Amino acid sequence: MKKKMVVLGGGESGVGTAILAQQKGYEVLVSDFGKIKETYKKVLTDFDIIWEEGGHSEASILEAEVVMKSPGIPDKAPIVKSIMAHGIPVISEIEFAARYTDAMLIGITGSNGKTTTTSLLGYLLQQANSNVGIAGNIGDSFAKMVAQQTMDTYVLEISSFQLDGVVDFAPHIAIITNITPDHLDRYEYEFEKYIAAKFKIAINQTPDDYLIYDADDPVITDWLEKHPVKSKLLPFSIHQKLEVGAYLEDNIIYINTDNNQFTMTAQKLALKGQHNTKNAMAAATVANLLNIRKATIRESLEGFQGVEHRLEQVLKIGNVKYINDSKATNVNATFYALDSMNSPTVWIVGGIDKGNDYRDLYPLVNEKVKAIICLGVDNTKLMSHFGNMVDIIIETQSMTEAVKIAYKVAEKGDNVLLSPACASFDLFENYEDRGRQFKNAVRNL
Known part of the structure; x- marks a missing residue:
């Protein structure tokens, strides 16, 4: 009898684990509560790996001897709680x-x-x-x-x-x-x-x-x-x-x-x-x-030339530098970004707040930021923290709109910095998608 492994999540780490598990003689099931991308479905099908999406077949999952949980799935997800309650080991891809x-x-x-x-x-x-x-x-x-x-x-x-x-x-x-x-x-x-x-x-x-x-x-x-x-x-x-x-x-x-x-x-x-x-x-x-x-x-x-979406210089337009720091998904990363700005900055910020404490940014915002463009579904917290610090603070719901406003507000010698300090999942697929949308919007100015 083959040992059974269940992989929760059909993304990069899930599909990779499924391939290795199959090679090592496991019977494998990949189960995703959401949708699996077409590219990953094709890989799973090519390897003859069984997969399901849009929900979990709990009975089948609870037959596993080991479960690999993709990093994005929290321990408090009902299926994970159920697996743990049955004493099945839950490990990571690493x-x-x-x-x-x-x-x-x-x-x-x-x-x-x-x-x-x-x-x-x-x-x-x-x-x-x-x-x-x-x-x-x-x-x-x-x-x-x-x-x-x-x-x-x-x-x-x-x-x-x-x-x-x-x-x-x-x-x-x-x-x-x-x-x-x-x-x-x-x-x-x-x-x-x-x-x-x-x-x-x-x-x-x-x-x-x-x-x-x-x-x-x-x-x-x-x-x-x-x-x-x-x-x-x-x-x-x-x-x-x-x-x-x-x-x-x-x-x-x-x-x-x-x-x-x-x-x-x-x-x-x-x-x-x-x-x-x-x-x-x-x-x-x-x-x-x-x-x-x-x-x-x-x-x-x-x-070494650096990493995409991390303080990445995109373009200079009208002597204004556009900088993509979409990978700054927390306050500390944005602190580094603002700290490295050496001219007045139009700051594009916002997304899903992960319990952020913005007070560390106050001195830098006072010193370096001339305008703030909030880019998130809910910008209430940003407005209450920074509303009184800058003359211009604007709410937007799309990257194109945010970049167009930044273009209008920025003057010669300024920086336009996308450094969101938040996760991206409210308006974007992930921080890469957010960064690419920023770069495309800048190139389309």
Whole structure:
């Protein structure tokens, strides 16, 4: 008798897991409460994998020996509660796929910066001719890669939702970029639960493994004091000199790992802003640990062009810069974006608020923002927070309208910044869709 695996959710991680599970001899059912995209249906059909959409066949699902839950499905979904009540293990794609590869795993999590750090590290390892796969919360499904390719190393971007389903997963090198309140709606509005989820990346590490983290982040350092991990600690900081790990002094980055020192001028980093200096430090610390040539590390950090939808320069029209930061789905990410603006800014903000506290943004809005365009189904909270701070605050319901208004309001030398600080699901499919709509609207001006 084949073991039965049920995959909840027919998206990228679900379909990838189904392919790997089938290859490993499981009888597989993919079940999606909503609609499965045509492209994914075709893949499932080509692989002869049974799928259903528009609801769950509970009786069939409860016959499973293991369930992989896609990261977007909350634990409080009725079907998940039912599965757990029957004592069936519920795991994540990352947990499942890691069981079937001998590759070295590098896992990257954090509230912000994880996509940039993952992409930068992946690029760096590719420049060093490593046989590397970049997967997880970014690009291709990790499980599908494990099923179809043999890699020496995987660089995995991992969200807290993916870490929730971790049992034995233990990356050889883990990075926590930072931890700020985000997705609190999924963690009963308890910040502690969200922090604990992030630290699951290091929970199974051994003394032979490494944890790289931001030593300037009090949330991380406090947690580590109270909940020590077994792995070797490699902190990075832009404010304090460190014996091991990475630090910044007189605009020079110093990295010390296992008696191996790397140095580089921060000026030469392709990605600007303090947060990107930290992302570069985290990626370079891994590269230094892996003994990659110092010249390759420097060239990669000088040449990396950044990530789509993350402070992406779109166009300059009438000497106004249009910047797409659609990936800023929380307040902290928008804080970085506003902090990096060096001229008056028309700020497009809004979407589904995940329990945001906007007070951190007050000083930056007062200093840098000349007009606010709210782009969401419900903008009440934004209006009450920022209504008295700027002369112009306007509500819109579509990206085209928002960009047209921004075009009218902006003057020579200004920036127009899309940095929503919110999730996108009220008006858009996801943050990529939102970013692409912004870019198209700008190009159509």
